[in-house]
Amino acid sequence: MARRQKKKGSVVEAEIPMSSMIDVVFLLLIYFVVTQKPIIEDTLLGMNLPSDDKSATSTPPKDDTKLMIDVFNLGREDRVDSYHVNGGGPHKLKSLRENYFQDLDPETTIIINCGPNARHAKLIQLLDALAEANLTKLNLINDPNVKFAP
Amino acid sequence: MARKKRREELEVADIPISSMIDIIFLLIIFFVVTAALDKEVEDEVVKLSKAPHGQPVKKKNPRSLTINVRPDGSMNVGGVVMSTKKIEYTLRTVANKWYPGNPKNLPIIIRGDNRVKHGHIQKAMDAVTNTGLYRVKFMAVIEN
Structure with missing residues (x-):
């Protein structure tokens, strides 16, 4: 009797060592949480580059199908990183959006004259506003009269 | 037992x-x-400007050359700091190697820091135009 009972009572237990696996899983979890970066999407803003033609200066166009925008920083308080349309007074980007870009024909050629002392971010903000208004005919020119002060 | x-x-x-x-x-x-x-071509020091209305880049052309312009105005390609002359040489070499039929087709991406003055970006653009290339785009981030 004793023999039979022992045979029936012996249960084979299948054990998986979970503790070490949990250790590794937590380690991986911490690694991925720490090294994770927020997904930032990039965009590419294109335009036509300045030509070698030195005659292409920053004189405002008389043609209605063209718009000249200057991005300047001349170091003076009133003209610090400001936008000027067709040689006019300084504008903020919001004013450019509301007064110029909203009703502009998408076929209009935009000539951008970015001064060498203006911050690059100002040009990108302008290109972004033009992209918002579906204006794609963009030409970038350099004004040789403005000296660069690095 | x-x-x-x-x-x-x-x-x-x-x-x-x-x-x-x-x-x-x-x-x-x-x-x-x-x-x-x-991610090696992207310089971590360069903080890009925001352009929330730009079209997101779905798939970047692997045969494009990226010029990074740091806040101090120094330029590098793939992490290697280069002068304007060296960039011109690199552009010519890469364009002829990747686009042997039409080297002018090489797309160039300028990753300029948002604090850098545009004069430094102009130097990079001058290097591009001196080599006869024209397909240039500025990189920015879509972030509100």
Whole structure:
């Protein structure tokens, strides 16, 4: 009797060592949480580059199908990183959006004259506003009269 | 009786986890290393300007050249600091190698820092135009 009972009572237990696996899983979890970066999407803003033609200066166009925008920083308080349309007074980007870009024909050629002392971010903000208004005919020119002060 | 006890001890089923962990670590190392290689062209020092209305880049052309312009005005390609002349040389070499039929088709991406003055970006653009290339785009981030 004793023999039979022992045979029936012996249960084979299948054990998986979970503790070490949990250790590794937590380690991986911490690694991925720490090294994770927020997904930032990039965009590419294109335009036509300045030509070698030195005659292409920053004189405002008389043609209605063209718009000249200057991005300047001349170091003076009133003209610090400001936008000027067709040689006019300084504008903020919001004013450019509301007064110029909203009703502009998408076929209009935009000539951008970015001064060498203006911050690059100002040009990108302008290109972004033009992209918002579906204006794609963009030409970038350099004004040789403005000296660069690095 | 002693024999029976030994048999019971041997009957415990065990799954070998250690080899599985070895393989998992091997795969992790592989993915981490290959992901790092993909990001090598992008200079972490350069903080891009925001352009929330730009079209997102779905798939970047692997045969494009990226010029990074840091806040101090220094330029680098793939992490290697270069002068304007060296960039011109690199552009010519890469354009002829990647686009032997029409080297002018080489797309160039300028990653300028948002604090850098445009004069430094002009230097990079001058290097591009001096080599006869024209397909230039500025990189920005879509972020509100």
